[in-house]
Amino acid sequence: MSYPYSRPRRMRKDTFSRRLMRENVLTSNDLIYPVFVLDGENRIEEVASMPGVKRQSLDILLKTAGECVALGIPAIALFPVVDTQFKSLDAAEAYNPEGLVQRTVSALKATYAELGVITDVALDPYTTHGQDGLIDDTGYVINDETIEVLVKQAISHANAGADIVAPSDMMDGRVGQIREALESTRNIHTKILAYSAKYASAFYGPFRDAVGSAANLGKGNKYTYQMDPANSDEAMQEVALDISEGADMVMVKPGMPYLDIVRRVKDEFGVPTFAYQVSGEYAMLKAAAQNGWLDEKSCVLESLLAFKRAGADGILTYFAMDVARWLQE
Secondary structure, eight states: OOTTTOOTHHHHSSHHHHHHTOOOOOOGGGEEEEEEEESSSSOEEEOTTSTTOEEEEHHHHHHHHHHHHHHTOOEEEEEEEOOGGGOBSSOGGGGOTTSHHHHHHHHHHHHOTTSEEEEEEOSTTTBTTOOSSOBOTTSOBOHHHHHHHHHHHHHHHHHHTOSEEEEOSOOTTHHHHHHHHHHHTTOTTOEEEEEEEEBOOGGGHHHHHHHTOHHHHTTOOOTTTSBOTTOSHHHHHHHHHHHHHTOSEEEEESSGGGHHHHHHHHHHHOSOEEEEEOHHHHHHHHHHHHTTSSOHHHHHHHHHHHHHHHTOSEEEETTHHHHHHHHHO
């Protein structure tokens, strides 16, 4: 049927018909709130490159977690801000059972059992050089030796009560070895969210400021293990490998510049697929809104709806609490 008998605008004319034909809906169930935790008590530090985002000590974070529960946000993702004295070449603090993340997980689960707690499995907060793994004499990140530490880190998080461990390091084979270790230690219900398609992106800068790894990394880069932004087919290979090794969920990171990857992953594998609206994406939207160039609420909601339209089941975003409030209005 063609014009004038076919008039697509008929269905767009009224609010009720637009609602009835809406293909995708964003709700608080889609949100994961990334948080930065630091040692001490009653400590709040603003992240200069991420307006509105704060580093929080555990006592403050527990209040934030309570707000997330009240807003219907299903889960938070923990990222530690590790003091300099705990950084080392071997990243041993990463698997300290009394470490910052381990203590934080235990306290969160004791207080809010219903709140999902996701922990980052990577070594960059704990290394003196800011890389996600151990390095050899040339500065190259070595794969298999790094995995040995990542496994210890993941098990320490699971033993502390983490619901989901999320290896974000991009080492080859780490998902399989973490899964095997979880099974052998009877952490059979601990889920793995694999950062399967994590790109060597320029959008991570503010995050590295937030966790304190930017200065350690200096002029270094992560090109030898994170993915080339030019590649798409390679991402499908990475996702397939992680699923075969026992990942329960997969992640695409960053988010909006890589929505084509999200769509391909969802179409080709049909597994729970997550995307991360990373710090650079947040900072750009926030800065534009603060300058009056964009309407923050409208643009943030539109950007997250794009994640849903691309096939994302869950979205990590620093806007999570604001969005949950907006959705209740």
